[in-house]
Amino acid sequence: MPELPEVEVLGRHLGSLLINKAVRSVQVHRQKSIRPTSARRMRDQLVGAKFKSIKRRAKYLIFEMQPAGGKPVFILLGHLGMTGRMYLQPKTVDLPKHAAVVLELVRHNFIFEDTRYFGRMTLGAGALDTLGPELLSEEFGGDVLREALSKSAQAIKVKLLDQSVVAGIGNIYASEALFHAGISPRKAARRLTRAECAALVVAIRGTLTKAIECGSTVPLDFSGAGERNGLFYFGQTDEWAGYYDEELLVYDRENESCARCGNPIRRIVQVARSTYYCPGCQRA
């Protein structure tokens, strides 16, 4: 279910439910989902430990865990992949078909469910080391972006998905941000001007910040059992119409007219992923 805004909202939600709760036992249903951590180490570390804090870095959830007996805190990392979900359920409710990992609390199970099993729950923060600057942080700005792009001949849209360049953008918001900045997704990264880089940073921040605000106001069902399934991409669900004051302007709108200039929106494929853009507003 992830792009950065979903992960951010999920993290806040889980924080309110999990802080100071202790793990009583651990069920690993899919070894693949905890790679390279072993099920045994997972249990050894987690059983008896309490959730101390929950933070987000890019699309990762960082669970800071406090073991019993004054042992040092350690990190449990979560990444949702394409279809991951995390939520609490009373133990009386049956586990979902694609439960990957279940952390048993007192009366609830903390469930990591993942239909396609692309996500992960692992021990240690090592996966964060290769990430580029955090999108919403102060140190990320037009100059930092420009420097990161300066040597690449790859299309800007493709570079935006590279988590070592900029950490946190996904396929949906990459298209949206380029539209807002008026930059063609095909433009070679190194050809972006200083002004374009500055505009792109503003567009990225604006798009993601707005999405987080919207996601925070919608009544979500993180288990995905009902309609409100934890996703809150703008315009996804008609019944949410009243909650949104903006929606996705290009993503998944092939052949619809651009809200700004009326030209039909185009879909192209870059590195095997769809890109949507307006040929009128985003000139090559």
Next chain:
DNA sequence: CACCATGTTCCTTG
């Protein structure tokens, strides 16, 4: 049956 999907990692090629 065909094609598409919010993401990352690994392997090959140049």
Next chain:
DNA sequence: CCAAGGAACATGGT
């Protein structure tokens, strides 16, 4: 050594 392209991972929806 690096950049870039593509397949792979696994399941479900249309």
